[in-house]
Amino acid sequence: MNKLDSAGHSIYFETGLESLANIVESGRYSKIFVFADSNTSELCLPLFREMMNDFHGFDLIETDPGEENKNIDFCIGIWKTLLDFGADRKCLMINLGGGVITDMGGFVASTYKRGIDFINIPTTLLSQVDASVGGKTGIDVDNVKNMVGTFTLPQCVFIETAFLKTLPQRELLSGFAEMIKHGLIADQEYYQNLKNSDYLQVSAPAIYRSVEIKNDVVTEDPHEKGLRKILNFGHTIGHAVETYSLINDAQPLTHGEAIAIGMICEAFLSSTNNTFKAEELEDVTAYISKLYPAYAIKEESFAQLMEFMQSDKKNENGQIMFSLLSGIGKCDYNCRVSEKDILESFAYFNHIGFNP
Amino acid sequence: MNKLDSAGHSIYFETGLESLANIVESGRYSKIFVFADSNTSELCLPLFREMMNDFHGFDLIETDPGEENKNIDFCIGIWKTLLDFGADRKCLMINLGGGVITDMGGFVASTYKRGIDFINIPTTLLSQVDASVGGKTGIDVDNVKNMVGTFTLPQCVFIETAFLKTLPQRELLSGFAEMIKHGLIADQEYYQNLKNSDYLQVSAPAIYRSVEIKNDVVTEDPHEKGLRKILNFGHTIGHAVETYSLINDAQPLTHGEAIAIGMICEAFLSSTNNTFKAEELEDVTAYISKLYPAYAIKEESFAQLMEFMQSDKKNENGQIMFSLLSGIGKCDYNCRVSEKDILESFAYFNHIGFNP
Structure with missing residues (x-):
């Protein structure tokens, strides 16, 4: 190892x-x-x-x-x-x-x-x-x-x-979001193990497993022509929220905090636009929202968030492309989602009690 | 073709x-x-x-x-x-x-x-x-x-x-310098053919041959670890002269004009630091100085030229590295040359009558 x-x-x-x-x-x-x-x-x-x-x-x-x-x-x-x-x-x-x-x-x-x-x-x-x-x-x-x-x-x-x-605790929590993502897109057992672990005591074998998952994906598709896009799960909305927060919030979100928000929204989109089950969505939402601090995606930010998503590197022909879960440990890429659904995912996020 | x-x-x-x-x-x-x-x-x-x-x-x-x-x-x-x-x-x-x-x-x-x-x-x-x-x-x-x-x-x-x-004539002449270089570093016959041709009537087959020479070199050494450096013949001094001219001259030299100057200086260095013969130096000097407009490397520019050469990308461990001819159509790389010899090459250039 x-x-x-x-x-x-x-x-x-x-x-x-x-x-x-x-x-x-x-x-x-x-x-x-x-x-x-x-x-x-x-x-x-x-x-x-x-x-x-x-x-x-x-x-x-x-x-x-x-x-x-x-x-x-x-x-x-x-x-x-x-x-x-x-x-x-x-x-x-x-x-x-x-x-x-x-x-x-x-x-x-x-x-x-x-x-x-x-x-x-x-x-x-x-x-x-x-x-x-x-x-x-x-x-x-x-x-x-x-x-x-x-x-x-x-x-x-x-x-x-x-x-x-x-590292401060907040920074550990930020990195932990990517580890959760690795479990969600590629390894259900790893995801369950993370749920039973403490992010403050993150272990070398867990880090190794995350690196291994990412390495397997990028080795197969180094230039992000296809498969590698699954690593962007949570990042289409997450990046937009992060950018917005960096410009507008007095205390901007960390990358991981933004990705945690993005993962909840995109898990919701996975349930409406892919085969992700309602109980899986509930599981992911409950776990992440317990772990990460409260936040609200303000309605006045919606237009700007959409704009940021328009310049996402995964897009093709002006169409916003998502990587969406088909189950815990499985992810598809190049999923088209309507603007209406994206807005609904914001509403879902704001109503799960994550809202401060 | x-x-x-x-x-x-x-x-x-x-x-x-x-x-x-x-x-x-x-x-x-x-x-x-x-x-x-x-x-x-x-x-x-x-x-x-x-x-x-x-x-x-x-x-x-x-x-x-x-x-x-x-x-x-x-x-x-x-x-x-x-x-x-x-x-x-x-x-x-x-x-x-x-x-x-x-x-x-x-x-x-x-x-x-x-x-x-x-x-x-x-x-x-x-x-x-x-x-x-x-x-x-x-x-x-x-x-x-x-x-x-x-x-x-x-x-x-x-x-x-x-x-x-x-293209204006001056631009054709600028490109022609690189063609002469291709002959000098890799193909004596091609060099002789160029000498007998008119740069204003440059032919498609001649362009093809230049591209072929360059392509053979870069295919063998794409990242300039070794052989590709021969393409820099005339460019160590030529680039420095070009940079100086760009900053100081009201009518700056074209790239090819600067490289023509660099080729004469470095042909001189090839004769003092490599096996390039005196009659070969004479031939190259006569041909290039007849073709290109007069110029003087001013004494007050020497220090700055040396400084520009110090930041040349071919250098290793602070040592200025040259690519020098061993004959017409043959070139070596990674040649070390003393500062004294470089200054002498400026003097040689300034005394061949190229001086306005």
């Missing part, structure tokens, strides 16, 4: 960064950069250094934390910093942080001088179970999530649960 | 865009965009439409012409325009223009929503013999040429000499 071979690269679990120490000491790279945000540079960098035998042979590139900084302006800044540091094509970038860092760091690395090597060390639960696999890099433009990016694999990925100890 | 199969895509020669008409009529794409600059939209678009059976089923995205506009700000503008037009992942971008359009259009397409299909129709001699092959996309950041980009292949490339009829 300490290594998972994905297409073209390896994902290491709980190995104490041993092979990374070997890589940086091999002299294969002309320079080594660590890319982190101010949070991870304070909280995770000391642990990283310690695991790497008191490693100091790198330049640190630090950015501001938060999704709102995963944008092109910061990218330009990092490209220029690399140039100022004299980074050539043979340098290595180590992305140490959550999804913002691995998404943006991956994009910068995959485009700087047409591509330098990078390695991801996801330090949040969310990035460990989600961003760590699949080779998606990306940044937001005009608040549209991941509007620009590439499909580029890191050289390898290191997952160390030791980093999770620095 | 009407189709060359390159790794993963085809390059069509003088086929009157027939297969392109088939592709756009197939309905495979949700939307079609033509990306052009104001020059090519005026001069080449009418011919494009005519060849495509009076085709109007596309949205035009127009930008300002010139290398100085191949930058990230224009990219952001194009990404946003695509979004405003409702471009999804199944749309097609047709890049109609010179290297600026195919480089920047390719970069925008390869990163928009993590990549949409694109087709290149190079309309200048330079882009037909150079940018058309090899899958390099790129933009300039902070005046550093192609600092950011990807390796992404177009779906296919169409080369039509009919577009060259709209």
